Structure formats: C-alpha cells, structure tokens
Amino acid sequence: MTRFxxxxxxxxxxxxxxxxxxxxxxxxxxxxxxxxxVLCSATVEDKIPPFLRxxxxxxxxxxxxxxxxASTERTEREAVKGRQSGxxxxxxxxxxxALRASVDLTLLGERQIKIDCDVIQADGGTRxxxxxxxxxxxxxxxxxxxxxxxMNKNPIVRQVSAISCGVIEGHALLDLDxxxxxxxxxxxxxxxxxxxxxxxxxxxxxKQPFSRQTFDSLLTLAEKGAKEVADAQRVLFQ
Numbered sequence: 548m549t550r551f552x553x554x555x556x557x558x559x560x561x562x563x564x565x566x567x568x569x570x571x572x573x574x575x576x577x578x579x580x581x582x583x584x585v586l587c588s589a590t591v592e593d594k595i596p597p598f599l600r601x602x603x604x605x606x607x608x609x610x611x612x613x614x615x616x617a618s619t620e621r622t623e624r625e626a627v628k629g630r631q632s633g634x635x636x637x638x639x640x641x642x643x644x645a646l647r648a649s650v651d652l653t654l655l656g657e658r659q660i661k662i663d664c665d666v667i668q669a670d671g672g673t674r675x676x677x678x679x680x681x682x683x684x685x686x687x688x689x690x691x692x693x694x695x696x697x698m699n700k701n702p703i704v705r706q707v708s709a710i711s712c713g714v715i716e717g718h719a720l721l722d723l724d725x726x727x728x729x730x731x732x733x734x735x736x737x738x739x740x741x742x743x744x745x746x747x748x749x750x751x752x753x754k755q756p757f758s759r760q761t762f763d764s765l766l767t768l769a770e771k772g773a774k775e776v777a778d779a780q781r782v783l784f785q
Contacts, residue, residue: 551724557768559710559722559775564683566783573660574687576783578680581724582670587680589688592659605655605702607685609642611635611677613666618725638674639664641747645678645707645738646685648746654702660688671725675709675736679776682707683783706741708780710772712765714757719764721772733757737769741777 554560560581569575572588579585595606612635615621625631646662662684664677685703692698713723713731720727728734735750750762 550720551726556718557721557771559772560724562776562779564680564779564783566683566687572684572688573691574684574689576680576683576687578676578683580672580676580722582668583672583676583724584666584668585673585676585680586663586665586667587677587684588663588665589681589684590661590663591688591692592661593657595657595659599657603657604652605650605657606652606659607643607647607650607655607662608659609639609646609662609664609677609681611639611642611664611666611674613669613673617666617669638677641674641736641738641749642677642681645709645746646681648738649682649685649703649705649707649740650689651702651704654698654700656698660685669725671723671728672711675711675738678707678709678738679780683780686780686783706777706780707738707746708741708773708776709736709738710769710776711736712768712772714761714765719761719768721768733761733765735765735769737766737773739769739773739777741781743770743773 563579565577568577569588573591574589576587662681666673689703711723712735713720714733715731732754733752737748738746
C-alpha cells in the first residue's frame with residue numbers, strides 16, 4: 548500500500564527532538580514525529596506523595612493534555628470542563644508508568660519529578676511521542692541535579708522510548724499517522740528500553756482478533772522504530 552509521503556512500511560515519520568526549549572523547566576524538549584508535535588518539560592519538587600513519606604523513595608508522575616487547536620476541530624480545555632477525560636487519565640498514567648520504569652526510585656531520594664506533556668499538534672502517536680520526549684526531559688532534569696550535587700548517583704537505570712504500530716489492509720506499518728490510525732485493523736503501542744526489552748505493550752484488535760504471526764510482525768517493526776528513537780534521544784544526554 549502507498550503511505551503519505553511514500554513512506555516505507557517500516558519507516559518513521561521525520562523525527563526531531565529539540566532539547567532545552569523551556570527556560571524555567573529542570574529539563575525539556577520539543578519532540579516531533581511528522582505533524583505530531585509535543586512539548587515535554589520536567590519539574591523537580593522536594594516533596595513526595597503521602598504514601599511515600601519516610602520510605603527514602605522518590606516518585607515520577609506525568610500530566611498530559613492537548614491544546615484546543617491541536618487537532619482538526621477545536622476541543623474545549625479540560626480545565627474548562629472541570630474534569631479530565633478517561634483518555635487523558637489513561638495516557639498520563641501510561642507515561643508515568645513508562646518513565647518510572649527508567650529510574651531507581653530509591654536513588655532518586657525523597658523528591659518528585661513531574662513530566663508535563665502538552666500536545667501542540669496531533670497527528671497520531673501523541674502518547675508514544677510524549678513518552679519518548681518525556682524521557683529526554685527527565686534525563687535532563689536528573690543531569691541538572693547531579694551537576695548541582697543534589698544527588699550522588701544517577702538514578703536512571705535504563706533508557707525508555709516508545710513507538711506505535713498497526714495493521715491496515717493486512718499490512719503491518721510503523722509509526723501511524725492519524726489517518727492510518729483511524730482506519731487501522733490493529734492498533735498497538737510499544738514501550739521499550741535501550742536493549743529492546745519490553746516495558747509495556749498496548750495492542751487492540753479494532754475489527755477482529757489477530758494472529759501471533761501478526762503480533763510478531765508488529766513487534767519486529769516496533770523494535771526497529773524504538774531503536775531509531777533511542778538513538779535520536781541518546782545524543783542529547785550523553
């Protein structure tokens with residue numbers, strides 16, 4: 548099948564990560580996968596949730612949101628509605644879980660790092676872009692703490708990147724844009740470490756169940772995509 552811009556089935560959209568773009572954040576980046584653009588920023592707080600008090604462990608959490616004009620039709624700000632949608636809550640929990648998997652929370656100490664992921668423009672894959680960009684912001688915040696000698700040892704134990712895959716017209720595709728995602732027979736998101744070990748998988752059959760062979764083809768694509776994203780991340784914090 549022919550994809551937009553004649554992309555190959557195993558080809559990422561143009562990827563760019565601009566670090567340090569938010570002056571007052573402890574770490575930040577502006578990440579773009581094609582027309583999906585997400586601003587990720589990290590804030591360090593010397594306080595932790597009540598359930599972690601006196602445990603010696605820190606915490607990483609995330610907030611996710613889409614600007615009103617991020618998609619083709621304006622959406623109301625959730626703050627105006629007075630509550631977050633179920634989708635927003637599910638995505639920010641995923642981001643938080645993925646980023647906590649990258650850190651030894653004991654080495655973090657009794658502090659919390661909040662990752663804000665604001666979708667400026669949405670064209671599919673906003674949650675995976677948020678995880679990948681969120682990790683860069685997190686890594687920058689940690690490096691800042693180390694440079695200021697607020698910590699003695701780097702708590703990051705693994706790198707985290709994420710990518711979407713799907714099946715359309717029987718073809719397994721990497722990094723779906725919105726038009727592809729909205730017509731996918733299978734929709735999947737993969738979160739992996741730098742060794743391509745799986746941290747989390749979300750996979751859904753939109754029309755009918757899919758086979759182990761189909762899943763394996765998606766996993767192979769995800770490994771390729773996650774490695775390319777990890778390579779792009781790595782040059783920013785080494």
